[in-house]
Amino acid sequence: QAVAAHPIACALGLARAAGSLLLGAGMEEADEQNSGEEAPEAVAEEGGPPNDAEAEAGGGEAEAAGAEAAEEPAGDAEPAGDAEAGGEGEEPAEGAPMPEADSADDPSAGTMENSAGISGQGANGMSTADSGMHSDMLDGDGGGVSCSIDFVILPEGYGQTKQVQITKTIGQIRAELEQELSIPENSLFLMNLSGAVEVRELLPDEKSLAELGLKIGDRAGIELRINYYQEQPAEDYVMPDTLELRVTDNRGQEKVVTVHVQRPVTEKPYLGGFRNKQHGATYHHALTQTAPTERKQVHKIRFHREVQTYEHRTRSTQCKRDNGTQMPKVGLYIDNLSDVELAPRRPYFSSADKAALILEKCVIIQCHARGMIARRRAKQLRTERKERLELEAKEAERRQLEADLRHKREVERRMHPKTFEDFNVLYRELEAWRLNEATRISKSGFDEASRRAAQRELLHKETKLLQTIDKLKIQAHSQNRDAKIKKKLETMANPKVWAQSDGETTTVHTPYTTRAKELMDLYSGLRLPLLTVDERLDVLLHVKWTVKEFDCNLTREIVDLIDREADMLNRGRPEKAFVGLRRRLANLFLQFLETPEFNPEAVRFQKVPRQMYDQTGTHPLSTVPIKGLGQG
Numbered sequence: 001q002a003v004a005a006h007p008i009a010c011a012l013g014l015a016r017a018a019g020s021l022l023l024g025a026g027m028e029e030a031d032e033q034n035s036g037e038e039a040p041e042a043v044a045e046e047g048g049p050p051n052d053a054e055a056e057a058g059g060g061e062a063e064a065a066g067a068e069a070a071e072e073p074a075g076d077a078e079p080a081g082d083a084e085a086g087g088e089g090e091e092p093a094e095g096a097p098m099p100e101a102d103s104a105d106d107p108s109a110g111t112m113e114n115s116a117g118i119s120g121q122g123a124n125g126m127s128t129a130d131s132g133m134h135s136d137m138l139d140g141d142g143g144g145v146s147c148s149i150d151f152v153i154l155p156e157g158y159g160q161t162k163q164v165q166i167t168k169t170i171g172q173i174r175a176e177l178e179q180e181l182s183i184p185e186n187s188l189f190l191m192n193l194s195g196a197v198e199v200r201e202l203l204p205d206e207k208s209l210a211e212l213g214l215k216i217g218d219r220a221g222i223e224l225r226i227n228y229y230q231e232q233p234a235e236d237y238v239m240p241d242t243l244e245l246r247v248t249d250n251r252g253q254e255k256v257v258t259v260h261v262q263r264p265v266t267e268k269p270y271l272g273g274f275r276n277k278q279h280g281a282t283y284h285h286a287l288t289q290t291a292p293t294e295r296k297q298v299h300k301i302r303f304h305r306e307v308q309t310y311e312h313r314t315r316s317t318q319c320k321r322d323n324g325t326q327m328p329k330v331g332l333y334i335d336n337l338s339d340v341e342l343a344p345r346r347p348y349f350s351s352a353d354k355a356a357l358i359l360e361k362c363v364i365i366q367c368h369a370r371g372m373i374a375r376r377r378a379k380q381l382r383t384e385r386k387e388r389l390e391l392e393a394k395e396a397e398r399r400q401l402e403a404d405l406r407h408k409r410e411v412e413r414r415m416h417p418k419t420f421e422d423f424n425v426l427y428r429e430l431e432a433w434r435l436n437e438a439t440r441i442s443k444s445g446f447d448e449a450s451r452r453a454a455q456r457e458l459l460h461k462e463t464k465l466l467q468t469i470d471k472l473k474i475q476a477h478s479q480n481r482d483a484k485i486k487k488k489l490e491t492m493a494n495p496k497v498w499a500q501s502d503g504e505t506t507t508v509h510t511p512y513t514t515r516a517k518e519l520m521d522l523y524s525g526l527r528l529p530l531l532t533v534d535e536r537l538d539v540l541l542h543v544k545w546t547v548k549e550f551d552c553n554l555t556r557e558i559v560d561l562i563d564r565e566a567d568m569l570n571r572g573r574p575e576k577a578f579v580g581l582r583r584r585l586a587n588l589f590l591q592f593l594e595t596p597e598f599n600p601e602a603v604r605f606q607k608v609p610r611q612m613y614d615q616t617g618t619h620p621l622s623t624v625p626i627k628g629l630g631q632g
Contacts, residue, residue, distance in 0.1 A: 145167060146164055146166065147163070147164060147196075147209065147214050147215070148161060148218070148219040148220075149161070149163075149164045149219075149221070150195075150220070150222070151177070151221075151224050152222075153224045153226065154223050154225055164209065166209040166214050166215070167209075167210060168208060168209060169205065170204060170207060171205035171206065173209075174188050174190055174205065177224070181226075183226060188225075188226055189224070189225045189226075189227065190202070190223070190224060191222075191223050191225065193220055194221045195219055196215070196218035196219060197212055197213035197218070197220060199213075203222070239261055241260065241261055242258050242259065242260055242261065243258070243261060244256050244257070244258055244259075245257045245259060271285040272284070273285050413425065414426060416472070416476075417473070418476045418479065418480060422476075423469065426469050430462070430465055430469070434462055441458065488605060489593065490520070492517075492601040492602065492604075493513055493516045493517035493520050493601075494513065495508055495509045495510075496513065512600045512601045515600065515601070516593075519598075520593075522539070522543050522589070523589055526539060526543065526582070526585060526586050526589060533569050536569060540565060540566055544562045547589075547592060550597070550598060554591060554595070558585065558588050558589060558592065561581065561584060561588065562585065565581055565582070
């Protein structure tokens with residue numbers, strides 16, 4: 001990972017450069033006086049080089065940096081770099097006395113004394129390393145042929161002033177500055193010479209300060225720009241298991257897509273790459289992250305003829321005798337009296353005859369093969385036709401059966417209607433019949449008397465049909481009510497069904513469901529017809545014992561009706577006399593069944609909350625005496 005590192009170089013030397021900038025004014029004061037007096041107070045009061053616009057622009061930041069450098073302890077300061085190439089050796093250690101020099105004989109003696117005096121001001125917070133560095137920077141090989149250069153590091157704005165010989169080239173100055181600032185070679189750029197001479201853009205390395213126009217004693221400013229790259233260790237990056245990506249669909253809506261990261265199970269092969277010659281970064285060719293497809297381990301039985309065991313024998317053939325032929329020639333006579341001419345038993349079979357025979361046999365084989373294919377196709381077509389006919393016959397039979405069931409259902413719903421829709425059908429058909437009859441009477445051409453007689457007959461028939469429909473409605477209502485009550489009681493008596501973790505179900509009879517089933521059996525016994533007297537009395541006795549467990553007006557009335565029916569049975573009254581009494585008894589016992597206090601399973605079928613019953617004065621559990629039950 002390559003990053004711009006000129007702030008790092010600034011951190012190494014800019015603190016010392018800031019301290020040197022504060023010493024610039026003191027140095028200029030020493031040059032003017034050309035004496036060996038120390039002027040640390042003057043340096044602190046001046047605060048920067050005068051008559052330099054670029055140095056004054058960064059003066060505030062330089063003073064702040066100098067103050068920070070002054071506050072650092074002397075022991076933490078970094079040691080100064082090596083002396084310049086044109087210097088006079090290593091700088092003295094902290095606290096060592098500086099060599100004395102005659103200011104009159106050497107023009108640079110005042111500068112050296114000034115540097116020594118500044119190096120000794122440990123009380124003001126400036127380290128010996130910083131002062132030594134400044135002393136090296138002020139050191140020149142020839143004070144009489146030098147000029148004053150203000151170096152300003154941009155864009156940070158730190159600056160320093162240095163006496164430089166005008167015979168030095170820009171390349172030499174740059175090398176010295178790079179060595180002092182401890183930065184790599186060719187990473188410092190000198191540009192924009194200002195002051196006594198104005199030169200814009202980058203300063204050429206091969207030209208000297210004199211060639212650029214500077215003279216002895218001139219003062220100028222040069223901008224310094226540091227640009228180099230330093231390799232930083234890459235941080236360890238751990239990719240998460242899932243990545244959330246925000247994408248925009250065709251409708252412009254943003255949604256979050258979760259991508260699951262698949263970890264590599266094998267090491268990726270090296271596929272080559274390239275290296276950047278500028279900063280040495282190495283790049284490898286990428287490899288897709290698609291997991292390799294796993295081959296199915298299909299174990300097929302494969303045979304090879306060479307691995308099978310087979311028997312073989314070795315036989316050699318050799319003629320019994322050697323034979324030869326000899327043709328007659330000059331000087332050789334061969335007797336042919338005993339020669340015999342042999343003719344082949346079969347005519348010669350040429351290659352053309354063989355090709356014709358192969359073609360003939362191929363045609364025969366082709367005929368048989370095509371016949372076999374045709375017979376298979378015909379058999380398949382016959383099978384498909386048979387299946388289609390069978391399917392059509394079954395479909396026709398199914399449609400006929402559905403039509404018969406539908407007709408039977410329509411007849412049944414007209415003969416024994418049960419639902420509201422069945423009675424609507426009857427009313428619609430009755431209305432259609434009446435309209436047809438009225439139209440027929442009006443178009444028959446009868447006289448007035450005959451027409452009125454026909455209309456009266458039509459009205460009479462319509463009335464009879466309406467009465468029949470009403471009777472069917474009453475009968476259907478009774479049947480539907482009985483079926484509804486039976487279904488409700490069976491639902492109360494059904495066991496609880498519990499689902500298990502393995503998918504199976506378990507049926508459990510609770511005390512409430514057992515109680516509901518017993519009450520349902522008693523209600524069914526009360527509704528059974530054609531019972532003998534003993535059987536009826538037995539049912540009534542069981543019902544009486546059941547309801548007498550509770551004492552309220554409802555149970556008292558049920559017990560009173562049971563006693564009344566038992567008395568009438570003992571007297572031998574006919575069955576017609578028990579119709580109303582038994583219906584009333586069954587209705588009261590049904591009310592007993594639907595009361596949660598007597599049948600806890602009835603709570604699930606309560607349409608009105610129980611609090612409403614408790615608020616009324618005539619709820620089933622009331623114990624207020626009722627007249628007619630023997631209480632007076």
